[in-house]
Amino acid sequence: MSKTSKNQLEYEQAPRIGVFVCDCGSNIAGHLDCADVAEYAKTLPNVVYVKENLYTCSEAGIVEIKKAIENENLNRVLVASCSPRTHHPLFSSSCAEAGLNPYLFEMVNIRDQCSWVHMGKRDQATDKAKYLIKMGVAKAAGLEPIEEITSSLTRQTLVVGGGIAGLSAAQALADMGLRVILAEKTGTLGGLLNQIGTLDTGETAADFVRRVVEDVTARDNITCLTKTTLKSTGGYIGNYDVTLDTPDGEIIEKVGSMVIATGAVPLIPQGIFGYGTDAGVITLMELEQALKNDSLSDKGFLGKSMVFIQCAGARTAKKEYCSRICCMTAVKNAMAVKKKYPLADVRVLYRDMQMYGTHKEQMLWDARGLGVRFDVYSPDNPPRVENGKISYFRSVTGEDQVLDIDMVVLSTPLTARKDTGTLANLLRVPTDQNGFFLEAHAKLRPLDFAADGIFVAGSGRYPATATESRTQGIGTASRVAAILFKDKLVKSAIVAHIDPCSCVGCLSCLPMCPYEAITYDPEKRVCEINEVLCKGCGNCAATCPSHSAQLAGFKPEQLLAQIGAA
Amino acid sequence: MLDVGRHPNISLLAYSELTALEGEAGDFTATVVKKARYVDADKCTGCGACTEVCPTPVLDLYNEGHAERKAIYSWFAQGIPSTHVIDPDHCRVLTGKKCGVCAKKCQAGAIDFDQTDEIVEIPVGAVVVATGYDVFDPARIPEYRYTTLDNVVTAMEFERFLSASGPTEGHVYRPSDRKLKQEKIALEKSQTKLAKTLARFEKKHGMDSPAFLEALEAGSLEVTEDLAKDKDKWAEKATVFLAGDDRLAALAQEVALVKTATKIAFIQCVGSRDLRFYPFCSGYCCMHAIKEAIIAHEHDNDTQSVIFGMDIRAVGKGFEEYKIRGGNSSQIAYRRSRVAEIVPGENQAPVLIYEDTTTRKIVRESFDLVVLSTACAPVKDAAGVADTLGIALDKFGFFKTEAATPMDTSREGIFVCGCAHSPMDIPESVAQASSAAARAVQTVMKSKKAS
Secondary structure, X not given: OOHHHHHHHHHHOOOOEEEEEEOOOOOOOOOOOHHHHHHHHHOOOOEXXXXXXXXXXXXXXHHHHHHHHHHOOOOEEEEEEOOHHHHHHHHHHHHHHOOOOHHHEEEEEOHHHHHHOOOOOHHHHHHHHHHHHHHXXXXXXXXXXXXXXXXXXXXXXXXXXXXXXXXXXXXXXXXXXXEEEEEOOOOOOOHHHHHOOEOOOOOEHHHHHHHHHHXXXXXXXXXXXXXXXXXXXXXXXXXXXXXXXXXXXXEEEEEOEEEEOOOEEEOOOOOOOOOOOOOOEEEHHHHHHHHHHOOOOXXXXXXXXXXXXXXXXXXXXXXXXXXXXXXXXXXXXXXHHHHHOOOOEEEEEEOOOOOOHHHHHHHHHHHHHHOOEEEEOEOOEOOEEEOOEEEEEEOOOOEEEEEEOOEEEEOOXXXXXXXXXXXXHHHOOOEOOOOOEOOOEOOOEOOEOOOOOEEEOHHHOOOOOHHHHHHHHHHHHHHHHHHHOOOOEEEOOOOEEEOOOOOOOOOOOHHHOOOOOEEEEOOOOEEEEOOOOOOOOOHHHHHOOOOOEEEOOOOHHHHHHHHHOO | OHHHHXXXXXXXXXXXXXXXXXXEOOEEEEEEEEOOOOEOOOXXXXXXXXXXXXXXXXXXXXXXXXXXXXXXXXXXXXXXXOXXXXXXXXXXXXXXXXXXXXXXXXXXXXXXXXXXXEEEEEEEOOEEEOOOEXXXXXXXOHHHOOOOOOOEEEHHHHHHHHOOOOOOOOOOOOHHHHHHHHHHHHHHHHHHHHHHHHHHHHHHHOOOHHHHHHHHHXXXXXXXXXXXXXXXXXXXXXXXXXXXXXXXXXXXXXXXXXXXOXXXXXXXXXXXXXXXXXXXXXXXXXXXXXXXXXXXXXXXOOOEEEEEEOOOOOOOOOHHHHXXXXXXXXXXXXXXXXXXXXXOOHHHOOEEEEEEOOOOEEEEEEOOEEEXXXXXXXXXXXXXXXXXXXXXXXXXXXEOOOOOOOOEOOOOOEEEOHHHOOOOOHHHHHHHHHHHHHHHHHHHHHHHHHO
């Protein structure tokens, strides 16, 4: 007999409910009369078997449930014990192991809701446990078997962005045997690192990025598409349909997941600290390029004095955030200049030196050892750059300092790309108040989007160093693998369905769905739910005026039976 | 934690230590000692009934020594697995005394005093080292007087004070004031006991204790045969009792005046960015101090905090915004200064001596409580772990990696993440963990392909 037909049979027979009352040692039994509760359960309709366990979740307790399903021919199981959050999966999967559809299991929490909150009120706690079990039994009688939802998986990932984060993600995915399409907007892979002289580790950025690019382009399972942008997306986790705009026209691909690694751009500090008006005022990125091309003197540097101004255009009322990487970059370049021009007066004017961790703080010690000077400034009284001079208040002496300068270097923040919002809309993912991509959870899910199957790495989320971007890129590969390494996508069957016969197409449910799982079919004039996208929140079921939208396991008749028993 | 505990692909070996790692990438054999818990993990349901009846109190290090646990315990309430463990250094049975009440109480029959360490050999393809860090011991900085001043605590201790399930239930009482309360409770108990003894003497000899003492001192005491036996003991107990009464009255007054700490100083870089100890920046402590100051203010809106640091490193997504919010809405002042010294002040209030670098003045300022943001130090036995695994340490004492391969240690197939790699905050650690997982999977796949 196939599983489905057995379930169907179980369901069609009159309900035979088994109730298991857990003592939880003295955790429950110490504060309410479990034996009395069990006796009471025997009197409830459709209940054919009741057992009080010392610990229902113990090995012995689980064996008793399985035996009872077989020996007593149970077709519904109810456990009255602790929190479903921790134990529902254990009990429902145990039912499944005994051949019962796991959705024919119901759980009642008589620990948190009875023994814990009514400690010292034994009679009342016992009465409440009886009520809860009565309600649970009423609901259990109406439960239906449901099959888990499965969906196929396309073992290919789209990586958007060919900087170090995207390249690292592609490499790592390919190393796991997954196919990758790497789409880069510009004509060159490598991103911001192409513009940088040396890394903070001392390695030449060009060498580093060339090695990675050569490796990525040589892989059989990575397709690199430059001058390519994402035009549209459809589908869902496991089966996204993406349309890419390439120089050879549009291509349509199916991918199981996506990694977004579009990076960030340095702010052009027009109009602040004399940028654009005073000679010798350049940005940190321009200094990087000048050092890379050995063209510092062409830019006007005489080898006498260079002053870095940190937080140029950052940490202001308009842009509150700290850009994380500019202090390290300034120190790195100040050291490079000081090494090349040992007699030059090199200073860094800062608000807080953000040299977090081991290696960066060591750079700060080393820079001071080389003779680079550091002076703090307050945003209320910032340095002034005029006519080849800089003047600033030195708080350590309490005096104004005026210096002749060859060059002023403005450390400007990395800012979100202008098209981040467009891309975010396309992917249906959020951005933060600074225009960067917003991850699913600031602490626990830094690489995930709230949308299933889409991940984020590198400076597109928040400014990151080359090493951090690489770490995050590799990290997204394991997030992707956790989905695509499975045979198929399996998800909970607790999803909503809309009955097309009774749906009047009023569209009330459409805006209520936070997961955009509902679409309207104008031909049939009904709403439809994509069960892979549905997360079972029940908003649509609560909204639907004709009860056409119903949530599996929480249908009106099931809930009404439960409430009616109260 | 719950997800890890329940994941079908994860075998959790808690309370265990790796003692050897043989073989090579793709084909390691890890030798792990599962330490004896004296509790059968298959039977224990974590209900905690044993802890309730255990008669042996032990200093609770989870609460940084500010509370007591029992000799049978779980490290903290939500720990995974919930299996309890018996502390063999303190358990009465395991130290050769009579007891065993936990075994009698345990309805699951999980207590097993004969359990021994178990050594298991596990074949693994790759290893991820996530051994974290140890907190710097501020006793090493003499000028901060951590060991002598009760009201100078570490950020970890303060974290426990702020916790609703911690030793002060979320109310920020100064340790010196908690000591007063504890002394009062202990004294009340001993006075009650003494009072009973004195009452016995008083009834027997028909005289109250003060009158007895007075007569004894005046030499006018009529010493009967009965009284001669009791005289010395009675006198001693009565003297102690009367002194105790005076002390109790004084204590009651002091305790009545106790208020929660509302003026709090945070000192950053305690042990870090300091060439005497650790030259590096510990990365997360500025945000930790800001968070603690904000929560302290949430608990009591009168709280004012000053965070003393050379820089405030609010460097992470949303961190600078959080710092500004703390200043605007939680009465936090950020003061650029490295505190020179903490000295005792009146009423147990620590006094900070520092230079305010904006005014270039030396300031002496008194606080209710001082919180030290102690450095994130390499784990105490980092060298031993490195030795067991055959991997190198960097010059700071953390496990060594290269920038191009940020998770790879010096031995192929072994990866590192989190504060074992270098000091970092939660999101960085999580991102690194995903990255290390990817590298580990690649290693396993590579070896499968080759074989």
